[in-house]
Amino acid sequence: MTTRTVPTPKPIFEKSRPGRIGCNIPVADTPKVDLAAAVGETRDSVAWPEIGELDLVRHFTNLSQINYGIDTGFYPLGSCTMKYNPRINEQTAALPGFARLHPMQPEESIPGAIEVMLGVQDFLKEITGFDEITMQPVAGAHGELTCLMMIKAYHESRGEGDQRNIVLVPDSAHGTNPASAARCGYKVKSVPTDAEGNTDIEALRAVMDETVAAFMVTNPSTLGLFEPHIKEICDLVHEKGGQVFCDGANMNAMVGVTRPGDHGFDCMHLNLHKTFSTPHGGGGPGCGAIGLQSHLEAFMPAPLVTRGAVGEPVLDDDRPQSIGRVSSFFGQFLMAVRALTYLAAYGSDGLPEIARHAVLNANYIKARLKDVLPPAHDRPCMHECILTAKEYKKYGVRALDISKRLIDLGFHPPTNYFPLIVPECMMIEPTETESKETLDEFCDAMIQICTEAREDHELLINAPQKQVVGRLNEAEAVKNLDVKWQADR
Amino acid sequence: MPYIPHSEEDRKEMLKTIGVDRIEDLFVEIPDDLRLKAPLNVPEGLDEYKLFGHLNELASKNMSASDAVCFLGAGIYDRYIPAVVGALISRGEFLTAYTPYQPEASQGYLQTIYEFQTMVAELYGMDLANASMYCGATAMAEGALMACSIKRRSQVVVSEAVHPHYRQVLETYCSPMDVEVKTIPALASGREESLDLVTEEAACLILQQPNFFGMITDIKAAREVCDRTGSLLLVSADPTAAGLLPTPGELGADIVTGEGQPLGIPMGLGGPLLGLFACRREYARQIPGRIVGRTHDEQGRLGYTMTLRTREQDIRRERATSNICTNEALMALAATVYMSAVGKNGIRSVAESTVQNTQYAISRLTEAGARIKYKGSVFGEFVLSLPIEASQVRDELHKRGILAGLPLGEYFEGEEHSLLVAVTEIRTKDEIDWFASELASVLDNEENDLWLVGASLDQSRVQVRQADGHVDARSVETIEKVTVTKSNWSIKDQFGLEMQFTDGALAEIHEEDTAGFEAVMAALSKQLEGWDEEWYEKVVYPPFEKNAAVVFERV
Ligand SMILES: Cc1ncc(COP(=O)(O)O)c(C=O)c1O
Numbered sequence A: 001m002t003t004r005t006v007p008t009p010k011p012i013f014e015k016s017r018p019g020r021i022g023c024n025i026p027v028a029d030t031p032k033v034d035l036a037a038a039v040g041e042t043r044d045s046v047a048w049p050e051i052g053e054l055d056l057v058r059h060f061t062n063l064s065q066i067n068y069g070i071d072t073g074f075y076p077l078g079s080c081t082m083k084y085n086p087r088i089n090e091q092t093a094a095l096p097g098f099a100r101l102h103p104m105q106p107e108e109s110i111p112g113a114i115e116v117m118l119g120v121q122d123f124l125k126e127i128t129g130f131d132e133i134t135m136q137p138v139a140g141a142h143g144e145l146t147c148l149m150m151i152k153a154y155h156e157s158r159g160e161g162d163q164r165n166i167v168l169v170p171d172s173a174h175g176t177n178p179a180s181a182a183r184c185g186y187k188v189k190s191v192p193t194d195a196e197g198n199t200d201i202e203a204l205r206a207v208m209d210e211t212v213a214a215f216m217v218t219n220p221s222t223l224g225l226f227e228p229h230i231k232e233i234c235d236l237v238h239e240k241g242g243q244v245f246c247d248g249a250n251m252n253a254m255v256g257v258t259r260p261g262d263h264g265f266d267c268m269h270l271n272l273h274k275t276f277s278t279p280h281g282g283g284g285p286g287c288g289a290i291g292l293q294s295h296l297e298a299f300m301p302a303p304l305v306t307r308g309a310v311g312e313p314v315l316d317d318d319r320p321q322s323i324g325r326v327s328s329f330f331g332q333f334l335m336a337v338r339a340l341t342y343l344a345a346y347g348s349d350g351l352p353e354i355a356r357h358a359v360l361n362a363n364y365i366k367a368r369l370k371d372v373l374p375p376a377h378d379r380p381c382m383h384e385c386i387l388t389a390k391e392y393k394k395y396g397v398r399a400l401d402i403s404k405r406l407i408d409l410g411f412h413p414p415t416n417y418f419p420l421i422v423p424e425c426m427m428i429e430p431t432e433t434e435s436k437e438t439l440d441e442f443c444d445a446m447i448q449i450c451t452e453a454r455e456d457h458e459l460l461i462n463a464p465q466k467q468v469v470g471r472l473n474e475a476e477a478v479k480n481l482d483v484k485w486q487a488d489r
Numbered sequence B: 001m002p003y004i005p006h007s008e009e010d011r012k013e014m015l016k017t018i019g020v021d022r023i024e025d026l027f028v029e030i031p032d033d034l035r036l037k038a039p040l041n042v043p044e045g046l047d048e049y050k051l052f053g054h055l056n057e058l059a060s061k062n063m064s065a066s067d068a069v070c071f072l073g074a075g076i077y078d079r080y081i082p083a084v085v086g087a088l089i090s091r092g093e094f095l096t097a098y099t100p101y102q103p104e105a106s107q108g109y110l111q112t113i114y115e116f117q118t119m120v121a122e123l124y125g126m127d128l129a130n131a132s133m134y135c136g137a138t139a140m141a142e143g144a145l146m147a148c149s150i151k152r153r154s155q156v157v158v159s160e161a162v163h164p165h166y167r168q169v170l171e172t173y174c175s176p177m178d179v180e181v182k183t184i185p186a187l188a189s190g191r192e193e194s195l196d197l198v199t200e201e202a203a204c205l206i207l208q209q210p211n212f213f214g215m216i217t218d219i220k221a222a223r224e225v226c227d228r229t230g231s232l233l234l235v236s237a238d239p240t241a242a243g244l245l246p247t248p249g250e251l252g253a254d255i256v257t258g259e260g261q262p263l264g265i266p267m268g269l270g271g272p273l274l275g276l277f278a279c280r281r282e283y284a285r286q287i288p289g290r291i292v293g294r295t296h297d298e299q300g301r302l303g304y305t306m307t308l309r310t311r312e313q314d315i316r317r318e319r320a321t322s323n324i325c326t327n328e329a330l331m332a333l334a335a336t337v338y339m340s341a342v343g344k345n346g347i348r349s350v351a352e353s354t355v356q357n358t359q360y361a362i363s364r365l366t367e368a369g370a371r372i373k374y375k376g377s378v379f380g381e382f383v384l385s386l387p388i389e390a391s392q393v394r395d396e397l398h399k400r401g402i403l404a405g406l407p408l409g410e411y412f413e414g415e416e417h418s419l420l421v422a423v424t425e426i427r428t429k430d431e432i433d434w435f436a437s438e439l440a441s442v443l444d445n446e447e448n449d450l451w452l453v454g455a456s457l458d459q460s461r462v463q464v465r466q467a468d469g470h471v472d473a474r475s476v477e478t479i480e481k482v483t484v485t486k487s488n489w490s491i492k493d494q495f496g497l498e499m500q501f502t503d504g505a506l507a508e509i510h511e512e513d514t515a516g517f518e519a520v521m522a523a524l525s526k527q528l529e530g531w532d533e534e535w536y537e538k539v540v541y542p543p544f545e546k547n548a549a550v551v552f553e554r555v
Helices: A035-039 A053-065 A087-093 A111-128 A140-157 A176-183 A201-207 A230-239 A294-299 A333-369 A390-395 A399-408 A436-455 A474-479 B008-018 B023-027 B048-060 B083-089 B107-124 B136-151 B164-177 B219-229 B281-286 B313-319 B329-367 B390-399 B429-444 B504-508 B514-532
Strands: A132-134 A166-170 A187-191 A212-218 A243-248 A267-270 A290-292 A304-307 A313-316 A385-388 A425-428 B155-159 B180-184 B204-209 B232-237 B255-259 B275-279 B292-296 B302-306 B381-385 B418-422 B453-455 B461-465 B471-475 B479-485 B488-493 B498-502 B536-540 B549-554
Touching (some): A087 A333, A111 A267, A111 A333, A132 A294, A140 A290, A166 A176, A176 A212, A201 A230, A230 A243, A333 A425, A333 A436, A333 B023, B083 B329, B136 B164, B136 B255, B136 B281, B329 B429, B390 B429
Parallel strands (some): A166 A187, B155 B204
Antiparallel strands (some): B292 B302, B453 B461, B479 B488
C-alpha cells in the first residue's frame, strides 16, 4: 500500500449536521394520510447520520483508500483463492433482467433466470463429476451444513440415525468443518495427519465404525497436497456405512484435471466465491453450491431448480424427504450470474488452464522460497504451498511478524496459523491470475524479509509502520467492548 | 486464456525454476485413474462481446421490475436504491477484499462495519449488532439456536404469522439439533390468536414485525408472556418499518433479526441478501458471526479490529457459537451507504411514503372489488380477499405487466382467495390506479360476479359494485341494514333510503336450484363476514327456504 495522503476518516456520525441528506429520495404522490390512524404509535427519529452526497462519497472513497483488495495488489491468502474478479461479471449481474427480479415472481416470468441456474448447475456437474448440484446454500460453511443435514437424513431413512452420531474431521481441517458438524448435532472426532501430510489411514481405520455418520475430507488438503489414497479412504468409510464429504474450498486445483465425484465422495461443497471468481466483497456474499451423488438426491433442500421430462426448466417443491429449506430463496442468484459469466468465458478448452496455472504458480513460489522458508512437506504442492517460519523463532520472529512486514512492502500477507498442525505456518495461494513478475516481486520481498529477520528483526516486530495504524491491542478491544459508536465516547 | 497472464516464455522459465519439464508433472500425486482423460463436456469459451450478448439474452427473457410494476413483497421489496450505493460498493478496494483478518491493511472496511453495526443497533433499538448473517431467514434461525444455548432449553415457539420460508429454515436448522418448533396459529385473524403455547419450556418466542400479512405485531404483550415463562423474545423486524414503528428494543425484544435487503440491495431473485442480527449486551459472547470493535495501537491511535473472536469457528471449532465464516460483508456495506445516504430524515420519509401509498392502494383495490382480509393496522403490505382464486388474478395481471402480489394458497391451505400485496415508497399514484383498474376488469370478466360489497380500509364507506362495473359508495355510518336474497340485494340507510341491486349471477340461478343457491349464499355470507362483524349482525340465514334472505343489520 502506498503512503497515505488523506487523513483517516472520522466515524461518519461525527460528520453529521442536522438537515443534510445524501441522496435524492422519491416521495409518495398519493394523498396524505393520518399516520397515527394508519399505524398507531411511532418511534423517535433514527439517529442515522445526516450528510450531504459529496461528503458521503468522500467518506467511503477515503475509507476504500485505506483498504487492501485484489485490485490493489497481490493477495496470496491461502485457502481463500483471491483471484481476479472479472469486471464483465459485474456488468452481467447488474442487468435489470437479473438484478430486479423478485424471488416470488411466477415461474413463467423468469425463464432466463432459471436457465442461468441450470446453466451453472450443468457446468458444475461436469466439473465436479457429481450427479446433482444445488445452489441454495449461500456460503461454504452453509454448504457443509447442508451436506451434513442430508447425510443425517440419509442415515435416518435407513434406520441408522440414532446410532451414527459422530463426524470425523482431520486435525488439519478448516474450523467450519467441526463447527458445521456441531451445528448438525454431531459429536466431532479428530483424525490425525501422518508425517507425509496425508490422512493417517491406520488412525482412520481405528476410529471408523458404525457410530460414524461421515468423514469430512478436504481434497486437496489444507496442506495444499492431493490426498493420494483418497479412493481407499472413501472405501474404508463406506465399508462401515459412513458417508464421505469433500470440503471443496480447494477446487481451484482440480478444475478440468480431476473430479471429486470420481474420487469416491458422496457430496461436496464448492465456494463459487473462490474457484469461480465471484468477488469476496470483504467477507461475503459467498455462494456455496453443493454437489452430491444420486443416493442423496431425495434429501436435497427444496425447492430444486431442475429439468422436467422433456428438458423443460422446473422449480420442484414437491420433495417429501427433503431436509427442507436452508436459505430464504434460491441462494445467491446474482452470484450465480457472475459464476456463469466466468464459466462461459473459459468454456471447455479454457477451464483446465485454471487449475494448471494455479498449480504452476504455487509450485513456483514454493521453489523460489524453499531456501528461506521450507515447505511443511517437500512434495509437489497443488494450488497453494504451506511453508513454515519456525526457524526464525530463534531470532524472536514469528510468522505473523513476517506477515506484518509484508504489509509495509505492499503485499497482503498469506494465511497464518492455519492449518493448525504446521508450526509458524504461512499458507500461500497465488492463484492462476497472477503474472510471473508479481510472483517474483513477492518472492523477492519474502527473501528480503527473511534476511531482515536474521539481521534486524525490529523491522518485523514493529511492523507495520506505514499503515494508518500499527498492530492493534486486541485484548483492549475485548475488555472495553466498543462495537457501537456513541456520542460521548 | 482470459484472465491468465502467462506467456509461453513465462511458463518455460517457471517450470525450469521448479525443476520439472511440463505442467502435467506437477500433478503426479493425483493417481492416474483419477485424472480426467477427455475434455470437459461443456460449451466452448466465449469472447467478452459474445459473453455479454449471451447473458443479456438470458436477462431479457425475464420480466423484471423494470418491465412490470411490482406489488410483490413478502420480505423482499422493490425500493429505491440511491446511485451512490452501487458506485461505492463497486470500488475494487472493497469489492475484492477478503475478511479483514489483517486489520492494519483493512481499516477502511473495518470502519464501515463498525458504522454498520452502530446504525443497525440504532435502527432496532438494541445494544449491539453483528457484522451480518446470510439472510433474514438464517439470521432468525441462528437467533433461535442462540436462545436455546443461552436458556439451555430445546424448544422454540414461533408465530404462524412469521414468513413461511423463515419458518421452514427454522425447522431445517432446529431438526438436527433436536430442538422442537411449536407454532402459534394466526391465520384466522392475521395475528397470534393466543400466546398460551409459550411455557417455561420455550427458549424463545419468535414474532415478526410487521408480520407476514403486513400487520403490526403487539410486541409488548409478547414481552409480558416471555417474562412469565423466562423465555427470550426474538423479533424478526423489517428495517424500513423499524424506521417508523416503536423499536423492538424499546418494546422488550432480546434478539432482533431481519432481512436487510430493503436497505439498498437489489432484489436479485432473492440473493445475495443481508441477515441483520442484534441483541442485548449481555449476550455479546453468544452472538454468532463477526463483530468489529474499536481499540488502539501502540502509539495510541484509534483503530478497528474484529473482536470477541473466541466465539468463532476458526478458533473455537466445534464449540463455536455458529459455523458461519463468509457472511454478507459487501451487502452490509451497501446497507451502510444506504443508511448514511437516506439518513435520519430519509428513512422516516421512506417509511411514511410507504404507509401513504399503502393506504391509497387499499382504498383503490377495495373499490375495485377486493376486500381487506384482516382488520387492524398494517405497514406496507396487506392481504386482499378476492372473489376468485388469487393465483388466477396474479396470472391475469402478470400478462398485463403487473406483479400483483403473492397468492397465499401456495402457503396456507384454504387461502386460495387471499393475495398478499406490498406497496413501497416508489409506487406512484398512477401505478396504483392502474393496478386497481386492471384488477376491476379481471374481476368483472369473471363468471362468478358475486362481488357486490367491499369496505375500504378506513372503514368509512361501503362500496357497491354493480354488475355493469359501476361502483357506488355509501358511508358505513349511515347504513342500517343489508339484505341479500337470491335475486337481489338491498341496502337501507338511516334516512330510510333503500337501494336495490340486482345481480346478474344471482338472478341466473333458477328458483328450484337449491344447491346452486346454497353455494351462492355460502360464498356471499363468507364475503360479508370479514368486514361486517363490527357493524352488522347476521340476523337470518335460512338458505334453503324459498325467498330466503341473508340480512345484516347494525348491532
Ligand atoms: C478449507 C475451507 N473450508 C471451508 C471454508 C468456509 O467457506 P465459507 O467462508 O464460504 O463459509 C473455507 C473458507 O474460508 C475454507 O478455507
